Amino acid sequence: MSNILTSSIGKKILMSLAGLFLIIFLLVHLGINLSLIFTGSRETFNKAAHFMGTNVIIKVMEVVLFGGFLLHMFYGVLLQLQNWLARPKRYRIENYSQTSFFSKFMIHTAVIIGIFLVMHLFDFYLKAKFFGDVPLVIYDGKEYHDLGILVVEKFKLGGYAVFYIICLLIMSFHLLHGFQSAFQSLGLEHKTYTPLIKAIGIIYSVLVTAGFILIPVYVYFWM
Numbered sequence: 001m002s003n004i005l006t007s008s009i010g011k012k013i014l015m016s017l018a019g020l021f022l023i024i025f026l027l028v029h030l031g032i033n034l035s036l037i038f039t040g041s042r043e044t045f046n047k048a049a050h051f052m053g054t055n056v057i058i059k060v061m062e063v064v065l066f067g068g069f070l071l072h073m074f075y076g077v078l079l080q081l082q083n084w085l086a087r088p089k090r091y092r093i094e095n096y097s098q099t100s101f102f103s104k105f106m107i108h109t110a111v112i113i114g115i116f117l118v119m120h121l122f123d124f125y126l127k128a129k130f131f132g133d134v135p136l137v138i139y140d141g142k143e144y145h146d147l148g149i150l151v152v153e154k155f156k157l158g159g160y161a162v163f164y165i166i167c168l169l170i171m172s173f174h175l176l177h178g179f180q181s182a183f184q185s186l187g188l189e190h191k192t193y194t195p196l197i198k199a200i201g202i203i204y205s206v207l208v209t210a211g212f213i214l215i216p217v218y219v220y221f222w223m
């Protein structure tokens, strides 16, 4: 057990597993968020957000989610530092044939995603959970937090919507390399499957990013 936490390959495996978990989380999160623009009202979105915030199983998953984020970030930074320290002299000409464009910027895109995430949690999640300054709405005689109106109000601000879109594009760079890299770290190298995983990674990154970007764009122009 101590080996997996301390050895370089162990850290990579843990980081990959956490990364794959986050990849699944993003799909669920996107699905719920899209209901805000595709259902014609905020009801489904608010009810889904309420379910995610109160269901016991989801609450346990939330601990796993935040643990996953922290683990992924911690090992990501650690491995990057070890990498830099192991190569004190960084040559101007690196081995470009071995590394994709996106792989060279993983730590940089990660830092930006980390900053985005902190702001994002303050804007929505922590407001709903702890600060309490979220409007309430009643559906079928039951009170719900109107998180939907919070999202709409934020994205009606052009600068805020553009900031989100830029962060989401940066996230797509991270995903473009991260998706296939996670499988590689888990040792899943195969003549046929590796190109397939790479293709799925590209499709996933493009579609998930486009889906998330659609939300601020749609809210800003049409809601």
Ligand code: HEM
Pocket (backbone or CB within 6 Å): 029, 033, 049, 050, 052, 053, 113, 117, 120, 124, 125, 128, 147, 151, 164, 168, 171, 212, 213, 215, 216
């Ligand atoms: C258009 C884009 C997005 C919108 C409108 C959005 C909206 C929201 C809202 C309203 C919440 C609070 C839900 C609740 O408390 O139940 C939330 C939570 C959260 N969001 Fe986002 N989000 C977006 C993109 C992202 C992205 C790209 C990430 C990851 C990099 C992310 C990560 C999280 C996390 C970790 C939480 C807290 C856990 C949870 O409630 O599920 N979000 N988001």
